Amino acid sequence: xxxxxxxxxxxxxxxxxxxxxxxxxxxxxxxxxxxxxxxxxxxxxxxxxxxxxxxxxxxxxxxxxxxxxxxxxxxxxxxxxxxxxxxxxxxxxxxxxxxxxxxxxxxxxxxxxxxxxxxxxxxxxxxxxxxxxxxxxxxxxxxxxxxxxxxxxxxxxxxxxxxxxxxxxxxxxxxxxxxxxxxxxxxxxxxxxxxxxxxxxxxxxxxxxxxxxxxxxxxxxxxxxxxxxxxxxxxxxxxxxxxxxxxxxxxxxxxxxxxxxxxxxxxxxxxxxxxxxxxxxxxxxxxxxxxxxxxxxxxxxxxxxxxxxxxxxxxxxxxxxxxxxxxxxxxxxxxxxxxxxxxxxxxxxxxxxxxxxxxxxxxxxxxxxxxxxxxxxxxxxxxxxxxxxxxxxxxxxxxxxxxxxxxxxxxxxxxxxxxxxxxxxxxxxxxxxxxxxxxxxxxxxxxxxxxxxxxx
Numbered sequence: 412x413x414x415x416x417x418x419x420x421x422x423x424x425x426x427x428x429x430x431x432x433x434x435x436x437x438x439x440x441x442x443x444x445x446x447x448x449x450x451x452x453x454x455x456x457x458x459x460x461x462x463x464x465x466x467x468x469x470x471x472x473x474x475x476x477x478x479x480x481x482x483x484x485x486x487x488x489x490x491x492x493x494x495x496x497x498x499x500x501x502x503x504x505x506x507x508x509x510x511x512x513x514x515x516x517x518x519x520x521x522x523x524x525x526x527x528x529x530x531x532x533x534x535x536x537x538x539x540x541x542x543x544x545x546x547x548x549x550x551x552x553x554x555x556x557x558x559x560x561x562x563x564x565x566x567x568x569x570x571x572x573x574x575x576x577x578x579x580x581x582x583x584x585x586x587x588x589x590x591x592x593x594x595x596x597x598x599x600x601x602x603x604x605x606x607x608x609x610x611x612x613x614x615x616x617x618x619x620x621x622x623x624x625x626x627x628x629x630x631x632x633x634x635x636x637x638x639x640x641x642x643x644x645x646x647x648x649x650x651x652x653x654x655x656x657x658x659x660x661x662x663x664x665x666x667x668x669x670x671x672x673x674x675x676x677x678x679x680x681x682x683x684x685x686x687x688x689x690x691x692x693x694x695x696x697x698x699x700x701x702x703x704x705x706x707x708x709x710x711x712x713x714x715x716x717x718x719x720x721x722x723x724x725x726x727x728x729x730x731x732x733x734x735x736x737x738x739x740x741x742x743x744x745x746x747x748x749x750x751x752x753x754x755x756x757x758x759x760x761x762x763x764x765x766x767x768x769x770x771x772x773x774x775x776x777x778x779x780x781x782x783x784x785x786x787x788x789x790x791x792x793x794x795x796x797x798x799x800x801x802x803x804x805x806x807x808x809x810x811x812x813x814x815x816x817x818x819x820x821x822x823x824x825x826x827x828x829x830x831x832x833x834x835x836x837x838x839x840x841x842x843x844x845x846x847x848x849x850x851x852x853x854x855x856x857x858x859x860x861x862x863x864x865x866x867x
Contacts, residue, residue, distance in 0.1 A: 424575055428568035433561075456532050456543055459484060467540040474540065481548040489533065489541040498544040502531045506542070525549075586613050593620050598627040652691065655684035679733040683769075686730050690765055694828050697758050697836070707752040707840045713866045714753035716789060717742040720779050723761045727768055735773035738764075742781040747789045750863045751840040759836045760791065762829030763856050767795035770854075787862050796853040800846070808834075808846045833858075 459476075460467070467474040467486045473496075475485040485498070492503045505513035514530040527549045535541040589605040590613065596602040602624050607617035662681040666674055724740045731738035749756065760779075767777045780792045800808065808830055837844040842860035849855040 424572035425569055428572050429565060432564045432568050455545075456534055459543075460534060460540070464540065468538065470539065483546045485544045485546070486534075486540040487542045487544065488539050489535075489537055492542060498531055498542070499529060502529065502544075506531050506533065583613070590616055590620065593617070597624055598631070652688070655687050655691075659684040659688075675733075682730055682733055686727070686765065687769075690762065690829060693758050694762065694832050697755060697832055698828065700755070701832070701835055701839065707755045707836060708750060709752075712750065712752045713863060714749045714751050714756045716747040716749055716781055716791065718746070719753065719757045719760060720781055720791065723757060723764050724779060726761070727764055730765075731768050731771075731777060734768065734771060736768055736771045737776045738768065738779075739776070740779045740781075743783060746865065747781065747783065748863050748865050749789060749840075749842070749860055751836075751842070755836055756840070759833035760793075760858070762833045763793045763858070766829055767793055767797070767854065767856075771795055771797045775853075783862075784859070789860060789862050791858040793856040793858075794849050794853065796849065799848055799852055799854050802848065805846050805848070 463474075463476060463484075466476075470486075473485065473487060475483065477483045487497055492498060492506075493500070497503070499515060502513040502515060512530055512532055514528065516528040517526055525548055526546045529544060529546045532543045532545070533541060534543050586605070586607060586609075589607070593603060593605050597620060604621050604624070605617045607614045659681050662677045662684070666677040666681070669677060720740055720742060724738055728738050764777065764779055771777055775796050776794075778792075778794045780794070782790050782792075784790045810831060834844050836842075837858065837860075840860070842858060845857045845859075847855045847857070
């Protein structure tokens with residue numbers, strides 16, 4: 412039973428109510444008795460002195476009288492209060508301190524004795540009846556009435572605690588149970604909102620759970636989409652790796668026994684597959700870096716564009732010659748600098764040039780032109796005169812896993828990762844990358860951005 416919140420609340424309410432009732436009764440009883448005794452003692456003393464004054468003054472050793480109701484009056488000389496048999500010493504000290512009617516209440520059943528209370532009153536400046544002490548016993552009828560009153564108060568307090576538990580705690584517990592049920596289903600399809608519109612802490616918690624459920628569902632859908640995209644991506648990459656590896660193996664096997672006149676063609680095939688595999692591995696590494704949030708602008712990096720383009724052309728020149736293509740580079744005599752991680756930007760430019768070579772036709776041309784279109788600007792244009800891309804597919808270039816239909820027919824390798832990496836890197840480095848048709852045929856790629864000063 413103690414494990415239940417309702418029972419614990421009810422018991423706590425009952426105990427607190429009983430404590431408050433007993434405290435209030437104790438304070439009220441003491442204060443009422445004190446006020447009543449002090450209010451009537453003076454008048455009673457005057458009447459008593461008129462009736463028994465002569466007898467009191469005629470007894471210099473002390474006088475006392477007990478009334479039929481049990482009330483006892485004792486008279487003392489103000490100068491001899493501290494003698495043996497005198498009044499309570501504590502009351503005497505209070506009277507000497509200036510208190511007009513010092514009074515004390517007693518509880519015979521707890522403290523012992525027969526008197527329920529006593530009070531001192533100074534009746535005169537001096538003399539045998541100058542100080543009067545009144546002592547009264549416990550009245551059984553009054554005690555019985557007080558006990559019945561206390562029982563009634565305790566009963567009322569218990570009923571009030573039960574009613575408050577039923578009226579206040581029970582509805583709160585129902586709301587807490589609904590919140591518990593909602594929290595247990597958080598994140599799953601079984602989640603059921605409590606729809607608690609109350610403007611209190613439990614209502615706020617209900618709304619927080621609803622927001623958390625929506626966020627969890629959104630994150631779960633996003634993660635599921637990412638997982639499915641990753642599975643498709645890995646499947647395509649595995650396919651893209653399988654094809655050039657098998658082609659490279661076949662080219663090497665054929666070259667080992669082919670006549671001399673067939674070797675150049677086999678070497679071209681092997682070279683294409685090797686360049687493709689190298690680019691694919693580099694792109695996968697760059698894709699992982701971008702996926703992990705690596706900032707290509709972190710640390711104020713600088714990339715020398717002219718040297719970068721020349722390195723890309725040297726690395727791909729053999730492949731271009733073997734495919735009977737002309738690869739040319741044009742750049743200003745002075746160096747142009749861009750703000751971007753140099754290795755990442757070089758990989759993006761390499762992807763664009765390699766893409767032009769891979770889809771070029773024998774006898775064709777690939778040109779990379781670096782220029783200054785305006786002060787503090789640079790522009791890198793990669794042109795080819797290959798088959799190009801249909802106009803309806805130009806807007807989708809750079810999407811992950813997208814390849815134009817004609818490109819996939821010409822070369823089954825690839826998943827569009829290189830161009831997608833180049834576009835994503837340009838977006839993160841605040842560069843622009845545009846694709847358009849190169850008249851009369853081919854593809855035109857323009858990478859443009861702001862120049863920066865050379866590093867110190």
